[in-house]
Amino acid sequence: MRTSQYLLSTLKETPASAEVISHQLMLRAGLVRNVASGLYTWLPTGLKVLKKVENIVREEMQRAGSNEVLMPMVQPADLWEESGRLNDYGPELLRLNDRHNRDFVLGPTHEEVITKLVANELSSYKQLPLNVFQIQTKFRDEIRPRFGVMRGREFLMKDAYTFHLEHECLEKTYQKMFDAYCRIFDRLGLDYRPVIADTGSIGGDASHEFHVLADSGEDDIAFSDASDFAANVEKAEALAPSGEREEPSKDIELVELKLERLIKTTDTPLNASVKTLLVQGTATDDESEKFVALVLRGDHQLNEVKAENLPSVASPLTLATEEQISALVNCHSTSLGPKGLSVEVIVDRSAAHLSDFTCGANENNRSYTGVNWQRDCGDITVADIRNVVEGDPSPCGKGNIVIKRGIEVGHIFQLGQKYAEAMNCAVLNEGGKNQTLTMGCYGIGVSRIVAAAIEQNHDKYGIKWPKAIAPFQAAIVPMNMAKSARVKETAESLYEQLLQDGVEVLFDDRKERPGVMFADHELMGTPLLLIVGERNLDEKKVELKNRITGEKTLIAIEDVKALFS
Numbered sequence: 001m002r003t004s005q006y007l008l009s010t011l012k013e014t015p016a017s018a019e020v021i022s023h024q025l026m027l028r029a030g031l032v033r034n035v036a037s038g039l040y041t042w043l044p045t046g047l048k049v050l051k052k053v054e055n056i057v058r059e060e061m062q063r064a065g066s067n068e069v070l071m072p073m074v075q076p077a078d079l080w081e082e083s084g085r086l087n088d089y090g091p092e093l094l095r096l097n098d099r100h101n102r103d104f105v106l107g108p109t110h111e112e113v114i115t116k117l118v119a120n121e122l123s124s125y126k127q128l129p130l131n132v133f134q135i136q137t138k139f140r141d142e143i144r145p146r147f148g149v150m151r152g153r154e155f156l157m158k159d160a161y162t163f164h165l166e167h168e169c170l171e172k173t174y175q176k177m178f179d180a181y182c183r184i185f186d187r188l189g190l191d192y193r194p195v196i197a198d199t200g201s202i203g204g205d206a207s208h209e210f211h212v213l214a215d216s217g218e219d220d221i222a223f224s225d226a227s228d229f230a231a232n233v234e235k236a237e238a239l240a241p242s243g244e245r246e247e248p249s250k251d252i253e254l255v256e257l258k259l260e261r262l263i264k265t266t267d268t269p270l271n272a273s274v275k276t277l278l279v280q281g282t283a284t285d286d287e288s289e290k291f292v293a294l295v296l297r298g299d300h301q302l303n304e305v306k307a308e309n310l311p312s313v314a315s316p317l318t319l320a321t322e323e324q325i326s327a328l329v330n331c332h333s334t335s336l337g338p339k340g341l342s343v344e345v346i347v348d349r350s351a352a353h354l355s356d357f358t359c360g361a362n363e364n365n366r367s368y369t370g371v372n373w374q375r376d377c378g379d380i381t382v383a384d385i386r387n388v389v390e391g392d393p394s395p396c397g398k399g400n401i402v403i404k405r406g407i408e409v410g411h412i413f414q415l416g417q418k419y420a421e422a423m424n425c426a427v428l429n430e431g432g433k434n435q436t437l438t439m440g441c442y443g444i445g446v447s448r449i450v451a452a453a454i455e456q457n458h459d460k461y462g463i464k465w466p467k468a469i470a471p472f473q474a475a476i477v478p479m480n481m482a483k484s485a486r487v488k489e490t491a492e493s494l495y496e497q498l499l500q501d502g503v504e505v506l507f508d509d510r511k512e513r514p515g516v517m518f519a520d521h522e523l524m525g526t527p528l529l530l531i532v533g534e535r536n537l538d539e540k541k542v543e544l545k546n547r548i549t550g551e552k553t554l555i556a557i558e559d560v561k562a563l564f565s
């Protein structure tokens with residue numbers, strides 16, 4: 001592509017409307033333009049990045065055995081009536097009528113359409129398990145669209161759905177998809193964490209979110225600043241000030257959350273050195289429960305004690321004393337999971353509902369997945385709970401708590417039978433009997449990832465794309481092409497050569513000063529600049545500038561090709 005033909009709409013000034021850096025840079029580098037609240041046009045540079053993210057996601061979904069389909073964005077409201085979500089989903093669901101006054105919705109997600117499809121297409125257990133995905137536009141009438149494409153109303157999502165005869169099969173596929181998600185975010189070059197999450201309006205059992213770490217994130221994740229404790233805390237507001245003794249609610253009971261299964265997201269084996277585990281809930285108004293405390297136990301004895309308090313607004317992390325915990329443990333025996341960890345949570349039923357929880361253990365940057373939470377209640381009173389804030393000692397005794405922000409870029413759910421049951425999605429099993437299917441669903445915010453990647457990869461000059469999603473691999477920047485026939489000739493032939501080699505290269509053939517060209521490429525985050533100048537041509541060399549390292553070197557023209565092989 002030549003800049004003379006390219007819609008290169010860079011801006012010098014930072015638009016006042018843009019609050020976060022990714023939104024500012026996406027506007028300045030000419031990636032997107034706002035059309036209306038939460039609605040964006042993707043300009044060529046932005047679209048190139050979006051497509052690259054999309055392709056990585058597509059490749060990994062296909063690798064995981066998922067079939068690509070494409071469902072309509074407009075969905076009959078009948079389907080939502082059938083699933084029971086027409087009323088439940090709330091005002092994010094945009095409703096509309098056609099000319100015959102029939103009711104439709106704009107799809108915020110596609111469980112209904114896919115469940116209906118599978119109910120019609122499948123008849124036998126032999127066709128299972130089935131894994132399908134699409135990459136498609138969603139519409140959610142967000143109450144507060146903001147941060148550009150990070151929280152748009154219209155946005156691009158990859159949503160996958162799996163269908164199974166048995167829960168065990170769902171669990172296996174869920175793990176496979178979890179692994180595929182890790183590969184996707186690894187390939188994208190992002191610093192991310194998986195956390196246990198809420199199942200929200202989608203419903204179901206187990207769920208994980210994938211978060212990209214960034215200051216502008218809307219969720220909180222907690223770590224130790226030493227390498228012996230890492231806990232992911234989702235949807236906690238900034239932790240409340242410490243030192244205050246809280247009077248726990250009278251209406252408290254103990255809920256045991258038994259860790260039945262603990263699967264690490266990394267290959268380091270989980271062992272007895274894991275002493276603590278952090279779990280956190282988020283309060284919502286729908287139901288009358290909240291976390292107030294956690295009891296954590298290690299392999300053989302009570303190693304660490306940790307408690308949390310979640311008032312309806314802020315979510316202070318609290319630490320209970322060992323005596324209390326002993327009391328708790330005494331009055332409520334806890335069975336250890338196969339990996340030797342168990343957690344007890346005290347729930348205040350008079351307060352808000354526990355909607356999200358995340359889990360991590362005392363190793364740096366590790367979080368645990370596949371944790372099964374089992375409830376088993378008994379009455380208990382807690383006397384003394386202390387708040388813990390950032391900078392407080394980590395419950396494991398090593399290091400202090402650090403809170404980081406995360407951007408939710410992916411979310412996977414074990415749905416169970418909620419939709420299949422409501423929509424009569426069943427097949428004949430081996431015994432010839434009709435059996436309702438069990439489902440999983442798996443979302444990735446493709447367009448949000450573009451913004452999240454920028455939040456993590458930028459400097460004062462502009463975007464520093466991870467290699468895998470840079471809009472161009474390189475740009476050719478000729479110096480004073482108008483004055484030097486030799487520069488022009490070399491730049492043109494280098495351009496032709498690279499095009500032939502399949503390199504995504506932008507040829508900056510504008511009649512601009514070098515400073516203007518360099519500024520634009522730094523803003524856009526082009527990883528490599530090939531600077532063609534009269535000075536180096538006697539030696540048949542061009543200057544190579546690396547956007548990430550800032551390094552400048554001379555390279556023989558004949559060696560340029562090898563940079564991209």
Ligand code: ATP
Pocket residue numbers: 140142149150151152153154155156157408409410411443444445446447448
């Ligand atoms: P959030 O908590 O940010 O509102 P969500 O939990 O409502 O997201 P999901 O229903 O889990 O979103 O959808 C799957 C993915 O779609 C999310 O993990 C996120 O990456 C993306 N996503 C959701 N809402 C938006 C939005 N308004 N704009 C861009 N991406 C979004």
Ligand code: MG
Pocket residue numbers: none
């Ligand atoms: Mg949402």
Ligand code: MG
Pocket residue numbers: 408
């Ligand atoms: Mg969410």
Ligand code: MG
Pocket residue numbers: 209408410411
């Ligand atoms: Mg979510």
